Amino acid sequence: MMETATSCTPMKPKDYKSGVKPVWCPGCGDFSVLMALTKALAEMRLAAEQVALISGIGCSSRLPAYLNVYGFHSVHGRALPVATGLKIARPDLTVLAAGGDGDGFSIGGNHFMHSCRRNVDITYIVMDNQVYGMTKGQASPTTDPDWDHSKLTPGGTKVNPYYPLVIALASGANFIARASSSDPNGAAKVIVDAIRHPGFSFVHILSPCITFRPEQRDWKKMVRPAPVEATSNPVTAAHRLMTDDNFFLGTLYKGNRPPYQPDLTPVIDDLSSIEKDFEL
Amino acid sequence: MATIPQTGIKPSISIAILGSGGSGVMTTGSLLLDVAGRAGWYGMMTRSAGPQIRGGEAAALLRLSPQPTETHKDHFDVLLALDWLNADRFVSEVDLNAQSLVIGDEGKVMPGAIAGLSGNHFELPLSGTAKSIKGGRINMVALGALAAMIGLTLEDVIKVLTQSLQRKGPEAINASISGIQAGSHIVDSLPALPTIGAAQATGRNRWSITGNEATGLGAIRGGIRFVAAYPITPATEVLEWMAPTLQKVGGVLVQAEDELASINHLIGSSFGGTPSMTATSGPGLSLMTESIGLAVASETPLVIVDVMRGGPSTGIPTKSEQSDLNIALYGLHGDAPHLVVAPNSVGDCVFTTQWATHLAETLQTACIMLSDQFMGQTRAIIDRPADIAFVSGGRQLASKPDVYFRYAVNDSGISPMSLPGTPDGQYTGDGLEHSPSGTPSSRADDHIQQLDKRKRKLDQFNYGDHWALTEGSGEMAVITWGSSTGAVQEALATLRAQGQEVRLVSLRLLSPIQPERLQRALQGVRRILVVEQCHGAQFYHYLRAFYQLPGVVKSMAIPGPLMIKPSDIYHELQSWESV
């Protein structure tokens, strides 16, 4: 992360809340993600006006309105390109992007790959509930093939799910971690780690949709810390992520690719030398 | 001094140079244009190429005149082919008349389609002469021949050549000079071209520039410092010119993974405070429309340049058409008032892009600028466009907000923006309908207030005289827009020279509509011809839908890819008059 202004007075998580009441269903995993994020910002003492949180569309993408940092609630699938444009133009800011699995891996899937590849210094938080919550319960790219509760896919999708962490690694993400909304403190720690790590950081958060996937309440019993430290070796990481059962938590990969950040220092101060090229 | 055959009221000479890929047609054409420019002439060159990426046939189409010119005339005075390979492809683009000189290489068989054209046919020892020179190239022999035919001096040719071939080293330059000299001696047997007026005095500040470069320059002058885009013909040259230029002025061009990304990159950078633009063509504009609506709803300034090409779908990517007007005006979902502007000449691309930036920034919305392949890829010799300063303007920023309401409802409809980093100015930009504070709201009163606000700021703004280019008087008028303007202007100049009064209105501001201004401009008009390069007459239908047009109105909607000719417009008006 580049140096951004921090506050010298200690900050509390609630200092980062906007006071707008979330529209989420009571018990939705996203409440804990909001909490984890405010904890992370407080821990880093980031000045609220130096942080921008960009989202797409979905239940999870409502997040920006609930924080008092700068926010942008864009359109479905486009959080990452908005965040990328902002960070490139304003490297002084701490730029975060957030959204759901449908937003990030389906309609925004191409941007996910290319954002990993471009490696701009932003942190991307995906609240994965393996369902489209906002449109009332359709299958997403991370839904299991036999989940048959959506009218759109009677008998299940019969299509294998997508493994976002593996894709992130293959596409060049510089930091890959998993957290769970059942452990907001652990999630906050991972988010701090992600923001501090230079380049594109991907934080996959298991965040149950208790309305359309009530069985996901059991996730809290299945998650456990990854047994080993994060690796910086992509080959080792590939092996671990390919054999991962989706429930190991913690920072899993920390790469050392330099972030993409063009130099924005002008080398001329008027346009006459540019216009000269057109003279006959 | 140079002489030009007299045609119509604008004396000019038109030259088509044809050849297969790699023969150097474009180099010959652009050098000839620059030499003519140096000699004090104005002129233009358009390029035509087959669909091949490399090695296809190509044509450089030039028109030179003592007066500024941005349209081709009816016929070419000279057609010179470096070789005849596939030259028949260009038959529909290169009209000739009985006096035209058709020149080919000695001993080479002219294709039937060309042999059947009118004109006087000649052979010159082009390749023979090139072969007699060490390192000689046929296109340099042709350059020497053409320069001599139209009376350009050898010194001028050599000066321009030496400058532009600098990087190739002295050997290449000397071989080229020998080719040019030899070429200038092989034309003695040709009939002289008819005489016209002398070139203007040089020394004036004149430029050789394409519409796409002019668009880039206007953007830079207007303060654009962030561009994100995905390559697409014929907009790519805007990007190619801007990428290195932005680096010099402290900006950046990002090549995005697609147009969905590029438009959203702009939303991010502009939200951060940097004036932002993209350049694309119809297919890219289609992909961007959802997020252009986001820019409108979230009141994020941005400029989208659409260098139009033939459509629908992939259409004819290398040819011009004014057929994206509908999507620019109506392509966004919901009620999404936004700006649509169009430059009317190569030089005007500088002004209009700068203006588009100013409008987008001031009014905090999306501005679509419609240029096209013809204007974008034409190289023209023009007078240096004036420096324009938009004094009152630019983005209104929130300074020290007490309680900051990003979407505060006020009389102007423009609410100050707070840039990230400003303490106490935090808000969430939103494409969801929102209350004045920016909090999502589906309440009827919030929706109506914000709809009104977004429309009001565009309707109340004073666009001044820039809304249109108006010329002339009389009870007959032509209404047109964009690159069709040049052909209309030439047709009207011919009519005026014959004593016929006639008006021109070329709209630069297409949205929001300016009904009162147009009504004033058309006061006393009884007949109107609406000219556009679009099969579906989109412009005519737009005028019919939003404007009260006095008298009888006729539509002249000509599809691409062939350019509208001044004579077509002239005859339409003249025959209309005589009934």
Ligand SMILES: Cc1ncc(C[n+]2csc(CCOP(=O)(O)OP(=O)(O)O)c2C)c(N)n1
């Ligand atoms: C272009 C477009 N297509 C479809 C939609 C409808 N839509 C809104 S949110 C959503 C899916 C949200 O799922 P996810 O991103 O997983 O977020 P969640 O609601 O589960 O948090 C869809 C399909 C839309 N808003 N825009």
Ligand code: SF4
């Ligand atoms: S529908 Fe699911 S994801 Fe959406 S708010 Fe309710 S519980 Fe959360």
